[in-house]
Amino acid sequence: MKLYYSDVLAPRKVCALIKYLKLPLEFAYLQLDKGEHKKPDYLALNPNGKVPTLVDGDKVLWEADAILCYLAKHGGSDLWPGDDRQADIVSWFSWNSQHFIQSGGALYFEFVIKSRFNIGPPDTAAVEKAKKSFRSQAKILNNHLKNRKWLVGEQLSVADFSVAVTLPYAAKAEMPLNEFPEVRRWHDQLSALESWLDPFPQRA
Numbered sequence: 001m002k003l004y005y006s007d008v009l010a011p012r013k014v015c016a017l018i019k020y021l022k023l024p025l026e027f028a029y030l031q032l033d034k035g036e037h038k039k040p041d042y043l044a045l046n047p048n049g050k051v052p053t054l055v056d057g058d059k060v061l062w063e064a065d066a067i068l069c070y071l072a073k074h075g076g077s078d079l080w081p082g083d084d085r086q087a088d089i090v091s092w093f094s095w096n097s098q099h100f101i102q103s104g105g106a107l108y109f110e111f112v113i114k115s116r117f118n119i120g121p122p123d124t125a126a127v128e129k130a131k132k133s134f135r136s137q138a139k140i141l142n143n144h145l146k147n148r149k150w151l152v153g154e155q156l157s158v159a160d161f162s163v164a165v166t167l168p169y170a171a172k173a174e175m176p177l178n179e180f181p182e183v184r185r186w187h188d189q190l191s192a193l194e195s196w197l198d199p200f201p202q203r204a
């Protein structure tokens with residue numbers, strides 16, 4: 001199996017899972033600032049021109065959440081459990097992609113990506129709008145996490161890897177995480193995993 005990735009948000013959760021499960025994958029790093037993800041060979045695999053993409057023999061898979069499920073299953077783990085919890089996990093994937101990642105991702109873009117790729121200062125209006133949405137969504141997450149260790153059931157799952165993906169950047173991206181103690185506690189649990197804090201493979 002081979003993962004095409006870069007050291008940015010969507011591939012981060014996949015790399016964290018691979019490291020957590022100690023899966024023997026081959027990695028191909030793409031330099032986004034050189035447009036390597038827009039070259040014809042890569043677009044033939046992923047017509048979106050985005051990372052990550054997983055290739056397993058004839059199977060090509062894009063969308064990080066789908067890759068999480070595939071790797072959790074083929075890695076012999078119980079992080080994508082084969083029962084009704086799958087519906088809860090898909091519910092969190094969907095909520096995240098429509099809501100939480102939109103606000104956390106916007107703050108990540110304004111504070112992390114703009115400075116990394118030298119594309120200007122944070123846009124104050126965009127930051128304020130994203131912080132407002134972040135607060136209303138984090139409140140929902142915070143209420144759900146009361147009396148729950150992880151997002152779904154009693155155990156870590158791919159939902160945790162997915163929904164928390166912006167939170168390692170909370171301080172740098174000015175996410176008001178400290179206002180939400182359950183979210184904070186949940187993310188602290190993830191941060192106790194070395195694979196969560198340091199997910200990307202060594203590059204030659």
Ligand SMILES: N[C@@H](CCC(=O)N[C@@H](CS)C(=O)NCC(=O)O)C(=O)O
Pocket residue numbers: 008009010011032037049050051052062063064065
């Ligand atoms: N929904 C996709 C999002 C993938 C995505 O937006 N990847 C970003 C990095 S976080 C990317 O490749 N950006 C480069 C570009 O759009 O040119 C997933 O979860 O895999």
